[in-house]
Amino acid sequence: MCGIVGYYSYQAGDSKIGRDVLLAMTNLLAHRGPDDGGCILFDRKTKAFLPFRTLSDPKGSHYGHVGLGHRRLSIIDLTEKGRQPMGTDDGKVWIVYNGEVYNYVELRAELADMGYRFDSTTDTEVVLKAYLAWGVDCFAKFNGMWALAIYDRRSEKLILSRDRFGKKPLYYFDNGQFILFASEIKALLPYPGVRKKLNLKKIADYAGRHYRYVDNDEESFFHGVMQVPKSSYMVINPSDRKEVHRYWHLKPMHSFSQETSENELIDEFRRLLEDAVRIRLRSDVPVGCMLSGGLDSGSITCLAARQNNNFNAFSGVTGSGYYDETDYIKEVVEHTKVSSKFVYPGAEALFPTLQEMLRYHDEPVCTVTWYSNYLITKEIAKYNVPVVLTGHGGDELLAGYWDHYHYYFDELRTNGQDDTAELMAWLQNHGRPLAEYEREKHYIQELGRNPGIEIDKYSKYLEYLSPDILSEARMPRLSSPFEDSLTRRLYLELFHETVPPSLRAEDRNMMSFSLENRLPFLDYRLVEFCFRLDDSYKIRNGQGKWILREAMKGILPEKVRVRKDKTGFNAPFDQWIRHENRAEIEALINRKSMTNEIIYRQDAVKALFEEHLSGANHYMFFWQYINLNIWMDTLRLS
16 A cells, blocks of 8 residues: 556657656655655656655756656565566566555466566566556456556556556546646645646535535546546557546346355355455555444454454444444454454544544545544554455445335335335334335335436535535436346445545545555455345345345354444534534634635525524534535645
């Protein structure tokens, strides 16, 4: 896990960017890679190249048509042999790479059989040799998370690539003369041509609509700063052309044969999840897990502890009975005998922590969950456990959210099946009102006729925006190759709605403290398997994640395995607004600021705040309002 930067000059502009700019860009990512650093400049005309260390190279005015920079967090092969930028023996192909390709051991063996030799035990060298062997087809062979840049001097092409789900970030800025790229937006800013200018469309999405619709495209909160698309690679050549190619699609596949038994599918699911955990335990440094009391993180912790006796678990709890899963966490800890640490996030640190967070995140944070996650991550950093597994992605893969049941009911009715038994089990297990069933039934039926209403399902606050920002509001684009109700909903959450903003927030939180997080549920083999399953393997007898519950029999404590409620790790932010943080929020609302003058209708925000104090719940609006205020103050945006 690291940070990468670089630039590439087109022949038309023939621009050269110097060592000083490249060095400044690289060292702005020191938090992502505190262990080492390096840069290299290439001159296209003379064919010369100049490598230098970011930490010790003497100053000098060096320039090049292409530059690569890297900050290293040492996880696999801690020796200097893992230093980047890394080049081939003949110096013709170079790479800077952020992430982990978990199946590098198997790929290395395959490449060795083809005659390739290796000087290190890093996965970076495996990625480089894989490109030599298979070209851009190598990306489809990788199982992991990555953002990388390969400069192929043989063709003078730059190749940028991201993993299937966009776990690792890769931003770029293109002015027609050259393209700059970096793991984080802040590392693009040393070049004077990159302005800290607001992307008003993105602001309108964030401030006026639900957070779900912010990270569903390649734009950022900065005007002109884009992201390399996930599941894709971008080829950039000297003639000022960018070609984007998608190397992986999650698309409808044949369902499993009726001859495949239920037990066989459960066994195969367990095998895939166990293997996803196994390869994510590959590390030359200690590994731990972020453990809530839920089914997903509990399953990952139990599977990891079976394969690694020296395992650590970190848990965040409120300690107040509100969103508190301490009892379930203790069940897993006692069952696995892992080393356990508890963290207690509170309201008193909210504003100073957000100020600190946003300097790392560069963009507003999607939900208050990531405030609590940041505090937990900060605590983990004290224990020398650089790699952390999490259970994120399980809800979107296996139907773990409250509304997933309603899409399942709809699918049963659409297929001519009676949904009464599932409905009664759902009512009994979750205590939801029958009126919710009727309301959601009507909504999903209408959704079939008018997909546009999907955007309006969650809280909207467009009316509180200024006219100028409101004029930038747009309808988010949602698309799915799946037609049945539940599978379509899961796909949209995985690729457009809940997973993308969570991946962005989790990456910045972890890398703020030089930590790496790994997500077994987003192993692409497991994802493809689950999207082939019949819906009944996800929801059955009024409970979600049915196949996971069955697969974890005898592995996960029963109290956790069969629990019917779902809490998730959250914070009582709606209460904090009314009490602990009330004065600070009132000060934001009443002050004269660019946020209040440009983005919001200040009087309308004041009225909404009074409404919340009186008992209404507008916590999401005020979370986003606070974020935008602090973000704009911190970065001095224009």
